[in-house]
Amino acid sequence: MLPKINAALVEKVLVRFIRDEFGKCGCKKGILGLSGGLDSAVTAALAARALGPGNVLGLIMPYGKGFPEDVRDAGNLARRLGIRHKTIDIAAQVDIYFAAHPTRSRVQRGNKMARERMSILYDYSAREDAFILGTSNKTELLIGYGTIHGDMACAINPMGDLYKTQVRELAAHLRLPAAIRRKVPTAGLWPGQTDEGELGLTYEELDDILYGLVEGRRSRREMVEAGHRPAIVARILRMIKNSEFKRKLPPIAKLSPRSVGHDFLYPYDWGK
Amino acid sequence: MKIVLAQIVPRLGDVKANVELHLDVLEKARRRKAGLVVFPELGLTGYTLKDLVEEVALDPDSDPRFRKIVSRSKGLSVVVGFVEERPAEKGLFYNAAAFIADGRIVHVHRKVFLPTNGMFEEAKFFAQGRDFRTFEAPFGRAGLLICRDFLHYGASYVHYASGADMIVCISAAPGRGVEGGDAFETSRMWELMGEAVSYFSTAFVLYANRAGSEDGVTFAGGSFAFAPGGRLAARAAAIDPDLLFCRIDLSAVRDARRKWLFKRDEKPEVVWRSLERIVRASED
Secondary structure, X not given: OOOXXXXXXXXXXXXXXXXXHHHHHOOOEEEEEOOOOHHHHHHHHHHHHHHOHHXXXXXXXXXXXXXXXXXXXXXXXXXXXXXXXXXXXXHHHHHHHHHHOOXXXXXXXXXXXXXXXXXXXXHHHHHXXXXXXXXXXXXXXXXXXXXXXXXXXXXXXXXXXXXXXXXXXXXHHOXXXXXXXXXXXXXXXXXXXXXXXXXXXXXXXXXXXXXXXXXXOOOHHHHHHOOOOHHHHHHHHHHHHHOHXXXXXXXXXXXXXXXXXXXXXXXXXXXX | OXXXXXXXXXXXXXXXXXXXXXXXXXXXXXXXXXXXXXXXOXXXXXXXXXXXXXXXXXXXXXXXXXXXXXXXXXXXXXXXXXXXXXXXXXXXXXXXXXXXXXOXXXXXXXXXXXXXXXXXXXXXHOEOOOOOOEEEEOOEEEEEXXXXXXXOHHHHHHHHHOOOXXXXXEOOOEOOOOOOXXXXXXXXXXXXXXXXXXXXXXXXXXEEOOOOEEOOXXXXXXXXXXXOOXXXXXEOOEOOOEEXXXXXXXXXXXXXXXXXXXXHHOOHHHHHHHHHHHXXXXXX
């Protein structure tokens, strides 16, 4: 079973991490996409504590008039945290592309939208001289439930080692609004999509299985013996393996005695 | 004697800045009449060095930056963590700890146990130390350990067997596990060992860990001092930087050894013969 976190300790570590990383780069401002969902709300709250609310900018980037409650919740959250926010409708740039290159794939459209939001975030990062805070949690990272070069793109990722259910614990500790905490998680790729509906299991069960596999280093057989459904365990293992590419930089073909990505090894914090 | 556990946040790869940081702490220690200042593992360089190791390596006998620290140790004892490269061993880089007293380097310990698993990759970049030796410090016999050395309890035993009144461990231990109390769960591991070693060695155990974060890893802080007999003398902040001043009574070693006769009754020759047999058997 996934143990409960000490949310106050986690808050302290993550706030310090954000402050440290920004401090090393001499960067005062942070920017992130605000979806109206839980993960971006928690990240925004941590960033506001670490950097001061006035130094955090939340971009709300809806596609047209879809998801009006999320847009409203995101705006309310920004006001509650005292952070700056701005709404940018991505419909025009998405529509013009798909008018020329039509598709019926909802996933393809959703991924394109995630990457449009990413490109806007990076542009605003340059305009504002602000670092992008990622909002991916450990559950998503492990099963690859994110768009590579889309919502996974960021400068630092404070919550990448917290499972989704632990993010909920942290959200309660941070006293985030109930409207956001009780919201059914969705990647927002299309209206009516929910994570748990698409995955076919609850986050509680998913996190328990991931915790057993990752921290517990249990085998598939041991997970089944512990009472988890064999088909589910097999599917989760497949998702983890199939998404390893999203958690790595692409392999570089090695030719020389010292190559980027192989044996040219420096810390991320190099020279900061 | 007043001691200082300097739970600092070194700048990664910036020896010059870290020397200044060390000198600043030494000045504060001197003003408050401390006798011993302990800095963390790789305090002069930062921890997550990887290929930077060769850029920050220095010879403690000739490097002007290091000599600055040595020269500011008049009337003081100082333990400093750095990357050592001697002219006689070019290209070999050691994760090292120097014991400096009164303007002189008394002893240098090279880390023996280099963690290289999971998040750790020290043996990829460092040469391995091969000895544990005690030395005569101004306040008694002492032995140095670096981080993971301390978790292999044979290392402390060697210091104990060779007469250490004080075991000083310098550390850059990352925190892991956030389910417990107000500190990382791994902090308990260090303190447990500190308590046990100080109890059964009837010696002082000082542990200086660092704070701050590098590449997403947060160092756990929680430096501590145990007096002989497992008595906690002081504990620094968890996670946050701290400059922990603490007074210790050096006569506690004698007191503890009159009460608990572990040291008098110790049989290193039996341990040695048994170990020799085990090592021989494993070599056959």
